[in-house]
Amino acid sequence: MSVPYCFSSASSSFSASSSSFSTLSIFMLLILSSSAFSSAKASNITRPRRQLSVDYYAKSCPQLEQLVSSVTSQQFKEAPVSSPATIRLFFHDCFVEGCDASILITSKPGSKNLVEKDAVDNKDLREEGFESIRKAKALVETKCPGVVSCADILAIAARDYVHLAGGPYYQVTKGRWDGKISMASRVSSNIPKANFTVEQLLKLFNSKGLSLEDLVVLSGAHTLGFAHCQNFLSRLYDFRGSKLPDPAIDPKLLKALRMYCPHSGGNSDIVAPFDVTTPFSFDHAYYGNLEGKLGLLASDQALFLDTRTRPLVQSLAKDKQKFFQAFGVAMGKMGSIGAKRGIKHGEKRKDCSTHI
Ligand code: HEM
CATH class of the missing domain: 1.10.420.10 (Peroxidase, domain 2)
Known part of the structure; x- marks a missing residue:
């Protein structure tokens, strides 16, 4: 490497x-x-697990994994720290509010409501992890607009980076929706x-x-x-x-x-x-x-x-x-913590950092 x-x-x-x-x-x-x-540098998971599946996007976005992989492999070449950065990002997402991309939300300018990303326990999450998901989502949106959740892209990217660094290639189940809640105050008690x-x-x-x-x-x-x-x-x-x-x-x-x-x-x-x-x-x-x-x-x-x-x-x-x-x-087990399904519980963000 x-x-x-x-x-x-x-x-x-x-x-x-x-x-x-x-x-x-x-x-x-x-x-x-x-x-x-490198160049740049949950009190709350008690909801029942919902069924995720490997072929969730088989009809709606069959090329999803290739699209994500084209971004992760390029990022890995340019900045190998994207690998640990994204794996940790996935862990910190899943342990607070479930695997719902709530970690990717940014505070609105001038807002007093701090989001997960602003919490002390998340201050050292590297930018390369966020960057990887941002780029992958942008590419996926060009081919499959409004279909794929940020939470699923994060799960796929984390797997890609495990593999790119020499680890196993495992199947990723999908079907998570993005969460509507991201609160800094819920982080500390849920991150070891x-x-x-x-x-x-x-x-x-x-x-x-x-x-x-x-x-x-x-x-x-x-x-x-x-x-x-x-x-x-x-x-x-x-x-x-x-x-x-x-x-x-x-x-x-x-x-x-x-x-x-x-x-x-x-x-x-x-x-x-x-x-x-x-x-x-x-x-x-x-x-x-x-x-x-x-x-x-x-x-x-x-x-x-x-x-x-x-x-x-x-x-x-x-x-x-x-x-x-x-x-x-x-x-796979960690990746299904608190998974949300459906419009009642979640959303599919176009820009992973902003709620719809
Ligand atoms: C078992 C309890 C865990 C504790 C106490 C813990 C704690 C930490 C701490 C303190 C750091 C260093 C942060 C820094 O100084 O920048 C770190 C980094 C990291 N953690 Fe954990 N962690 C745990 C579990 C996990 C799990 C379950 C994963 C993923 C499955 C994970 C993935 C990582 C990775 C990849 C890094 C390196 C990040 C980087 O270099 O950018 N950790 N962890």
């Missing part, structure tokens, strides 16, 4: 659980200010925090109809992408109020992260890769990293520390095909 760094050839020589010095030196190369690697325990993660995932297995498998999306220092800073200096670093971080990783993320006064744009071994490949290295104490967030490492989730982490670390198969299934 072409990435704007001198990284991809070197990375292939690292094993998933390696914590060698050379891994860390590559890791340091990969710590980048977030502006450096980086310091969540497995207990807290399970509570939230279960409330969305997702299981322990779904939690572990979907967290594997952290095989791609980056996190800002603030999301793991307390692990480096004062873990859970101990004034000490988290004992579950590999010492060399700890040292490297501390160099780039000082206790105070650091650059708030600095990010570190989730997967220190292969940050641009969708693979199962995430799980091997957890076994090697190379998880980035406390919530990632917790999946290995907790005896309920550890066996699955170990099994996915060993078996890439098992992870790929399970990931497609779990994305």
Whole structure:
């Protein structure tokens, strides 16, 4: 895959659980200010799941998936971060009000009503994700005007980006309508925090109809992408109020992260890769990293520390095909959270950022 760094050839020589010095030196190369690697940079999911189907647009827009794919493959070439950006965007959409593209709505100029996108937990969603959906929707509207929801385009684009980064190609069910509600105040309680325990993660995932297995498998999306220092800073200096670093971080990783993320006064744009071994490949290295104490967030490492989730982490670390198969299934489950059908519950926006 072409990435704007001198990284991809070197990375292939690292094993998933390696914590060698050379891994860390590559890791340091990969710590980048977030502006450096691309041109640009729900209290409420209790509604019943509605039936979605793979062939929903078979008659009304048979070329839909090709249209979306022409945009995602171009975007991926120009800005590979579009991949993690869009996968995360889909997750944040589904967990708040269901998978209804409510995350794409922008506030009206001068309006005091803040939308999901304005919420603190969404402030680091990358523009490349929104851009991908905007472009895909514009193209789809030229061929199938007024037919395809933004929510379905987001689900398809997320799948495309999983595949473009080397992950599985799974079928996407469709038939979601776009939601009419987007409120910043509904975000915080529905998006997991980086310091969540497995207990807290399970509570939230279960409330969305997702299981322990779904939690572990979907967290594997952290095989791609980056996190800002603030999301793991307390692990480096004062873990859970101990004034000490988290004992579950590999010492060399700890040292490297501390160099780039000082206790105070650091650059708030600095990010570190989730997967220190292969940050641009969708693979199962995430799980091997957890076994090697190379998880980035406390919530990632917790999946290995907790005896309920550890066996699955170990099994996915060993078996890439098992992870790929399970990931497609779990994305299908996540993708049907709170799906809306029909004009009574939803709309089909022409411009994904604006209600009809
Ligand atoms: C299990 C609980 C989860 C927690 C606590 C969590 C938390 C986070 C945090 C704090 C970031 C870094 C944001 C930043 O600093 O810019 C992040 C990034 C990311 N998350 Fe999660 N996340 C979770 C689950 C998921 C799930 C289920 C998915 C998708 C299926 C996902 C996909 C991603 C991706 C791809 C990124 C990288 C984004 C980028 O580089 O632009 N996460 N997550």
